[in-house]
Amino acid sequence: MCGIVGYVGKHKAASILLEGLKRLEYRGYDSAGIAVLQGGRFNVAKKVGRVEALVREAAKFTFTGKTGICHTRWATHGGVTDANAHPHVSSDGKLVLVHNGVIENYVSIKKFLLSKDYTFKSETDTEVLCNLIAYHYAKEPVSDSRSRFFESVRKALLHIEGTYGIAVMCVDFPDEIVAARKGSPLLLGVGDNEFILASDASALVSRTRNVVYLKDGELVHVTKDEFSITTVDQAEVSPVVDQITWSIKDAELNGYAHFMEKEIFEQPAALENAMRGRFSEDGSTAQFGGLNLTAADFRVIDRYCFTSCGTAWHACLVAEHLIERFARIPVEVDYASEFRYRNAPLDRDVLFFVVSQSGETIDTLAALREAKRKGYKVMAICNVVGSTIARESDGGIYQHAGPEIGVASTKAFTSQLLIVAMFALYVARMRDMSYADGASYVQGLRAVPELVRKTLEQAPHIKEIASRYAKYNDFLFLGRLSLFPIALEGALKLKEISYIHAEGYPAAEMKHGPIALINEECPSVFFVPKGDIFNKIVSSMQEIKARKGKIIAIVTEGCELPAGLADDVITIPECHDAALPIISCIPVQLLSYYIAVARGCDVDKPRNLAKSVTVE
């Protein structure tokens, strides 16, 4: 939520900042702004709208300075206006700041600052922090010492409750930025005689792959020659420089119309990456390098708790189904935002899993911390290497899906599904699953990238179906067992990017309420896989048809539906049951994508949403 970029170096800052900001736009996109320090003053441009609007606005300025900060906003405090857009300049004109997060105690601080004659131009919590730093700056003994600026930021942060990733400039120290984080991501790119601060690596990877991930409670003081890291409590930190393993090409459209489309088609490769090196030599189970638990540790676990948000929560529901079915171990699934407040009673031998593409979702992070506080070990399934959740967990499994930029998760979701399927196998083989069943499970998962490729070949057919259904404003998605979470995911995808009302239900549950919605204007998408309950699902379809509901059926190849029952059919290849959620998800991703395109929606940046939700 909100993206920030800062630059100190030998080049003019503005174009580098704006280029970086474009890559962070998925984090929030209601307004944007930039401040460059030049000629002893801040040049500030801000604009409601996308980064593109800011670029046009910035063209009216002559930005020559080599130190600057910028921001793309997802509004929390204060409406979407130019005045509320960041950066915010302190009322004495000394400091300028960009912020990602929420200052919870801003009301009392604002009252204090008003009593000290600081003034405010915006309704934001951020401007309060900026003026608080200015207040401390004014109190520091006047000197040219660099520490004056740094100390004023540090002292201000001691009074802050809430979350922040900030970058601050001071008019008296032209080649410097002080940045800090607590609860919002921030990293420092260490380039060739230049430093770039950013909310995530995509904003700086075109200039350097060497990065330092800041931890909560750390401040970094960057000058044009060097940087140093200290905690808010004044402990020195030895920085660790990590290497980003992907390149800028991975974060570009490469000929696709949208990132969502690109990421849907990248799934075979993402799935191959998720399974690489993770099957045992005898081909009968999975293996993971980062769980930091022995087989004996796993033997005593008698319950798993999975928690996360959004699409990742649907992956947790699939985990529940697969682990309970194949390993016969009970699984509980919680929304992270609920778990942290509901004070769940928990047994002793419980292992926690949090699932998060970004590794920064604040509710998921809070759930992780709550479970750890209670003394439980927490494993993380994350895509973003070095993310806060990955770092704070006791162990975990990286997805290796590559950067996911479209706000609606696609390749990260299916790679989460694959990983939970592999994990179910891993624990099942420690219990009662035989070698032969394990071997056939492994073969089933190894086939997944190819089966996904085959399913993607249906894209033109699904596009044609989408063009006929794009006019409807209500949809039901109906699936059973492991495909109930995929029904939820199909409905979520359609809601997110097409603004169509859609609901996911277990197919049989549909008759207890949702069936009241059915008429010629409310189509249903049914998941109809081969298997024991094929006929039961067909009966549910009959009930819809009897009420003139249109049906799109996603059916396993070779399965015959009664003639005329489905209005449109999308076939999926036969696969292992553990792979079924992955393969079944592909058609609904494509369907929602093509419907959103047909309705002229901004697929990669749906209204009101942000990819990485770093506020509660």
Ligand code: G6P
């Ligand atoms: C947001 C995104 C979703 C995502 C969810 C959880 O709501 O729009 O696509 O599933 O956050 O994100 P995470 O990074 O924790 O998986």
